[in-house]
Amino acid sequence: MAAQIWGSEKRARRRREISAKIAQMPELHDSKPLPFMTREEKIMESARKLTILTEKMGQIIDPTDPAELYHLNNEVLGLEGNPMALHGVMFIPALSAQASDEQQAKWLPRALRREIIGTYAQTELGHGTNLQNLETTATYDLATQEFVLHTPQITALKWWPGNLGKSSNYAVVVAHMIIKAKNYGPHPFMVQLRDEKTHEPLPGITIGDIGPKMAYNIVDNGFLGFNKYRIPRTNLLMRHTKVEADGTYIKPPHAKINYSAMVHVRAYMLTGQAIMLASALNIATRYSSVRRQGQIDKSQPEVKVLEYQTQQHRLFPSIARAYAFQFAGAETVKLYEHVLKEMKSGNVSLMADLHALTSGLKSVVTYQTGEGIEQARMACGGHGYSMASYISEIYGVAIGGCTYEGENMVMLLQLARYLVKSAALVKSGQSSKLGPLVAYLGVKSEPTSLIDRIPNSGFTEYVKTFQHVSKRQTLKAADMFFGLMEKGEKREIAWNKCSVELNRASRLHTRLFIVEAFVRRVNEIADIRIKEALTDLLHLHVNYELLDIASYALEDGFLSASQLDYIRDQVYLYLGKIRPNAVSLLDSWEFSDIELRSVLGRRDGNVYENLFKWAKSSPLNKTDVLSSVTQYLKPMMEKARL
Numbered sequence: 001m002a003a004q005i006w007g008s009e010k011r012a013r014r015r016r017e018i019s020a021k022i023a024q025m026p027e028l029h030d031s032k033p034l035p036f037m038t039r040e041e042k043i044m045e046s047a048r049k050l051t052i053l054t055e056k057m058g059q060i061i062d063p064t065d066p067a068e069l070y071h072l073n074n075e076v077l078g079l080e081g082n083p084m085a086l087h088g089v090m091f092i093p094a095l096s097a098q099a100s101d102e103q104q105a106k107w108l109p110r111a112l113r114r115e116i117i118g119t120y121a122q123t124e125l126g127h128g129t130n131l132q133n134l135e136t137t138a139t140y141d142l143a144t145q146e147f148v149l150h151t152p153q154i155t156a157l158k159w160w161p162g163n164l165g166k167s168s169n170y171a172v173v174v175a176h177m178i179i180k181a182k183n184y185g186p187h188p189f190m191v192q193l194r195d196e197k198t199h200e201p202l203p204g205i206t207i208g209d210i211g212p213k214m215a216y217n218i219v220d221n222g223f224l225g226f227n228k229y230r231i232p233r234t235n236l237l238m239r240h241t242k243v244e245a246d247g248t249y250i251k252p253p254h255a256k257i258n259y260s261a262m263v264h265v266r267a268y269m270l271t272g273q274a275i276m277l278a279s280a281l282n283i284a285t286r287y288s289s290v291r292r293q294g295q296i297d298k299s300q301p302e303v304k305v306l307e308y309q310t311q312q313h314r315l316f317p318s319i320a321r322a323y324a325f326q327f328a329g330a331e332t333v334k335l336y337e338h339v340l341k342e343m344k345s346g347n348v349s350l351m352a353d354l355h356a357l358t359s360g361l362k363s364v365v366t367y368q369t370g371e372g373i374e375q376a377r378m379a380c381g382g383h384g385y386s387m388a389s390y391i392s393e394i395y396g397v398a399i400g401g402c403t404y405e406g407e408n409m410v411m412l413l414q415l416a417r418y419l420v421k422s423a424a425l426v427k428s429g430q431s432s433k434l435g436p437l438v439a440y441l442g443v444k445s446e447p448t449s450l451i452d453r454i455p456n457s458g459f460t461e462y463v464k465t466f467q468h469v470s471k472r473q474t475l476k477a478a479d480m481f482f483g484l485m486e487k488g489e490k491r492e493i494a495w496n497k498c499s500v501e502l503n504r505a506s507r508l509h510t511r512l513f514i515v516e517a518f519v520r521r522v523n524e525i526a527d528i529r530i531k532e533a534l535t536d537l538l539h540l541h542v543n544y545e546l547l548d549i550a551s552y553a554l555e556d557g558f559l560s561a562s563q564l565d566y567i568r569d570q571v572y573l574y575l576g577k578i579r580p581n582a583v584s585l586l587d588s589w590e591f592s593d594i595e596l597r598s599v600l601g602r603r604d605g606n607v608y609e610n611l612f613k614w615a616k617s618s619p620l621n622k623t624d625v626l627s628s629v630t631q632y633l634k635p636m637m638e639k640a641r642l
């Protein structure tokens with residue numbers, strides 16, 4: 001199963017080998033539990049481990065393999081981030097995709113050797129979503145052949161970029177490029193922020209940390225202002241766009257090609273989300289098979305809480321989602337790598353499809369991951385609320401994904417633009433022009449679902465039902481939009497008035513893609529036992545998801561009330577079937593205790609001993625009487641006694 005999850009037997013084996021090596025290297029372990037550290041201590045601890053890793057990485061992993069690097073990172077540095085998180089996640093990808101060959105030769109080896117630390121600085125205090133209204137300017141000075149970066153007012157301060165505040169000395173900065181008073185829109189520039197020797201900010205740069213956040217606090221998300229700060233013309237990233245010495249602008253082959261670093265993260269973060277969901281579920285499911293509370297049959301002893309159907313219903317559909325996201329994420333990464341290769345050689349024809357797909361997936365996956373992790377926390381009762389479970393940190397980091405890389409509602413609306421264009425093709429009889437991801441929009445569906453009528457139909461009837469509801473909602477939302485415009489409403493106003501319905505279409509389309517990715521994967525599996533276990537999970541997935549969106553299929557009679565009862569029964573049936581495999585389905589992800597960082601979810605299952613040990617190690621328990629008591633509470637009580 002681990003081979004299915006991680007892509008191949010070799011990958012699963014390598015992960016195990018890497019975890020085993022790390023287990024033998026105490027210098028790479030947290031020196032004490034992260035929840036007992038202050039933010040400064042955590043940042044220091046992370047930097048300590050990061051520098052050891054830089055020295056010893058070659059002994060542990062193949063540093064050129066991103067999957068090994070990612071695993072090493074999760075084990076040693078963990079999900080709270082590290083001082084170089086954005087360096088790998090966005091700075092290097094931005095340079096790789098947007099810098100010319102010559103620029104790459106100059107900067108990439110230095111970045112890869114970690115001679116310099118970089119980040120991606122785009123969002124500002126006043127604008128994150130609406131890139132057209134970013135306010136930082138890069139004005140070309142023809143006389144000196146330099147760009148002058150400037151922050152005209154407080155809202156133009158860069159705000160949020162990870163590791164910008166304290167760790168990075170370079171950044172890819174996105175600024176509006178102005179040449180001879182003409183604004184060419186946002187473009188990426190390579191900018192040195194700090195002196196390479198002293199790490200002091202360079203003159204003209206104002207920089208710092210934006211303060212503590214809900215989670216992810218090892219990362220120094222930062223602010224940055226420029227006061228007429230000059231950089232050479234050749235620091236504009238020039239793979240696709242060029243500015244010649246005389247100010248001539250050569251436009252890129254696609255208007256949005258400079259957004260590729262964002263698409264990179266949107267594609268890669270899906271499996272990251274799956275991992276976070278599976279981690280939280282691993283903790284909750286292990287704990288649920290240790291925790292005994294109450295009886296189902298009063299004549300019997302107390303049961304493991306995992307025996308309760310409500311507990312299974314809370315956890316198992318999310319286990320199925322974690323697998324579904326992992327499989328859909330792996331497909332998306334493959335597609336992304338293909339499109340990136342094409343883009344580099346000038347073929348930009350697939351960019352719109354990839355943008356639409358990743359926009360929808362990032363939104364649905366992050367939202368459902370958040371839901372699943374929060375349910376996992378509640379499934380652990382009181383102990384889930386303790387930082388000992390570590391689930392709150394996993395939750396905080398995961399739901400950051402609902403916001404970063406494009407706020408979820410906004411990204412769903414990006415996919416909706418693509419769906420509405422596709423609907424227009426269907427309506428104008430041009431269905432043959434639909435891309436493969438939306439081809440179903442042009443296919444006539446049956447009048448009713450055959451879900452409970454065709455035995456052994458595999459998942460075909462389910463997929464057809466998902467296609468039906470997605471198609472119907474897309475055409476309905478598009479009709480609403482076109483109808484408003486026909487009535488004379490301006491395009492943007494009409495769009496806004498339909499946006500809730502449009503986003504519903506985007507979610508349904510994305511959920512269909514996730515179901516199909518899961519089906520595709522299960523169909524490919526040769527090993528009978530693995531196929532059986534995943535088929536059960538897939539049964540739970542399609543029935544649970546369909547129940548969740550049933551109103552769309554009920555309202556036009558595609559599904560009947562009796563079919564809904566059938567679907568509900570299937571959910572209960574598969575909850576029971578999955579119960580014996582539940583812990584294994586999560587243990588198969590092979591998270592080590594070091595990586596999980598959870599007292600509650602440890603492999604040994606000694607929950608109570610470990611919790612007591614953890615509580616005793618709390619810094620508050622170093623003394624029996626705290627100075628807050630001697631200084632304030634004790635005098636207060638004494639005064640009251642007088």
Ligand SMILES: CC/C=C\C/C=C\C/C=C\C/C=C\CCCCC(=O)SCCNC(=O)CCNC(=O)[C@H](O)C(C)(C)COP(=O)(O)OP(=O)(O)OC[C@H]1O[C@@H](n2cnc3c(N)ncnc32)[C@H](O)[C@@H]1OP(=O)(O)O
Pocket residue numbers: 085086088089090120122123128129130131132162256259260262263264265268269272273351352355403404405406407410414417418
């Ligand atoms: C490697 C990682 C591995 C694992 C990660 C795992 C865990 C992660 C853990 C921790 C987190 C780590 C890092 C966090 C990093 C976070 C970094 C950031 O957040 S960076 C900042 C991100 N900012 C955004 O995403 C901003 C969102 N806004 C936008 O993208 C755009 O403004 C917009 C909403 C798309 C609109 O853009 P614009 O105003 O320029 O667009 P127009 O309205 O003019 O045109 C729309 C038109 O353009 C098409 N389009 C837009 N984008 C693209 C694209 N990328 N590709 C192709 N086409 C695009 C769009 O489809 C429209 O087309 P039309 O309908 O007109 O044909």
Ligand SMILES: Cc1cc2nc3c(=O)[nH]c(=O)nc-3n(C[C@H](O)[C@H](O)[C@H](O)COP(=O)(O)OP(=O)(O)OC[C@H]3O[C@@H](n4cnc5c(N)ncnc54)[C@H](O)[C@@H]3O)c2cc1C
Pocket residue numbers: 086120121122123126127128129130159160161162216221400403404405406407408409410413
């Ligand atoms: C943990 C974290 C890490 C980050 N890292 C980075 C980084 O490394 N580099 C970087 O540059 N940035 C980074 N960001 C910033 C992030 O990319 C932005 O916060 C994000 O893109 C959302 O933009 P915003 O903050 O402007 O939200 P807003 O756009 O202000 O969103 C507020 C509300 O307005 C709604 N809204 C906005 N526009 C529309 C619209 N057109 N239609 C409908 N509704 C709309 C949204 O849906 C939302 O409900 C990070 C953010 C976080 C939380």
